[in-house]
Structure formats: C-alpha cells, structure tokens
Amino acid sequence: MDKKEPIRLQKFLAQCGIASRRKAEELILQGKVKVNGKPAILGDKVTDKDKVFVSGKRIVMPRTKYRYIMLNKPRGFVTTMSDEKGRKCVAELVADVGERVYPIGRLDKDSEGMLVFTNDGEFANKVMHPRNSVYKFYRVTVRPGITEEQLVKLETGVEIDGKKTAPAIVHVLVQDKEANRVVLEMILHEGKNREIRKMCAAVGLEVARLRRTQIGGVKMGMLKQGDWRDLTEKEVKNLLANPIVKGRVI
Helix, strand or coil: CCCCCCEEHHHHHHHCCCCCHHHHHHHHHCCCEEECCEECCCCCEECCCCCEEECCEEECCCCCCCCEEEEEECCCCECCCCCCCCCCEHHHHHCCCCCCCEEECCCCCCCEEEEEEECCHHHHHHHHCHHHCCCEEEEEEEECCCCHHHHHHHHHCCEECCEECCCCEEEEEEEECCCCEEEEEEEECCCCCCHHHHHHHHCCCEEEEEEEEEECCEECCCCCCCCEEECCHHHHHHCCCCCEECCEEC
C-alpha cells in the first residue's frame, strides 16, 4: 500500500486477507474494527502508517505473496474455518498451507468437490460478485428419473422462497433406468445456499450426490478427495473466465 495514497478501510482489510470487502463492512458496522484507537466507521480511509485493529488484534499489510488454493472437499465437512457445534471444518484440510486462507464461496456439508481458498480478499470479492457471473459446474446424481418437463423447469428457473432462480444449463450425462437414477451436469452462476438441492426438490427430484467439478475456466481434474494444491498463475486468471457462450460450454 502506498503511504501517500489512503485507501478505504474495507479494501485494506480485504487486501490483508481478513475478509471480503462485504464481510469487512459488516465487521466495521459491528464495531469490531478500530483505527488509531478509535472505533472505525464506513468511509474511513487508511495508510500503512495507521494502526488498524480487528477484535483487538493488530492488522498489517502482508508482505508475503497471495496464495490461491484448490481443495477437493469430501462430504461431511462444513465450509467454515471454525464451528461452534464441533463439526468437521474445511480448515482442518488446509491447515498445512502455511498461510491463513479462507474459502471463496461454499459447499454445504453433504456436498463435495472443488473449493477455492485465498488470502487475497480483493480477488475473492471479484469471484463472488454477481456482476462477474462466474459459472460453477456440478455433477448431480438424482432419483428416480427425469422428464423433459423437469429439465425445462430447471433450465428456465424455479421458484424458491418466493423468488425465481436464474436460468441454468442442464445436461443429462447418464440415465440409468434400472437403478432409478440420473446423472446431470448443472451449470449455474448464482451461489445461493443449497440452491441446487432446492431446485431439484422443487421439481420432485431427490439429490443423491452433488459434486462441484469446475469454477469459471478451471477444472478440478484428478485431485484426490481431501487434498489441496496451489493454483497456477494461469488458473488464477481463468477463475474469472467465462466458459459459456450463448448457453454452450466452450
């Protein structure tokens, strides 16, 4: 950070890897942030000469390089860095990264697959912001079968909690009539809580397995469950790439 150029406090906190800008704003409004001994307010600007504290802990701009981590999350882990209920957290799986990183977005406890972690709050905010329409790819096993009408409803949007979901792209990958199951690829750019499960339930389908396989232009590939690896420089750029043109994957 340039000593001569003050930046907004929430941007400073994001660049320090504390949280996304939106979450940083919440911390400020909750009175958990102080600047030079005084409670911070939205709109405050700081330089590296200012003393910034969050929940009593001094925050300084990191001198280390940003980290971008891909994790293949197994079932049974909640997407949080700590849990008051004592459940298994994804933090346990990235404890050996060597930097304090946090997840960009989430997968529910019963879902699995690709999660990205970083200590770059600015970048995390870009990936999560709706205007960037970062597509997520899921392999979804549903029961018992699926009709053309159900497919159309999933693709055009269904009503959940009084609001219609954004259009999705849905492909049938496997249709196993003997086992009464269908494997779908579902591609969405919304990130609402348990959205795919709610969408499927709304059209009468039971989700047996849900796995995220790709975010933006980056595929999880053959990474083993529970393992993580650093993203390449090209993959970091491709997270914001749009692999969808006129409703088709490119």
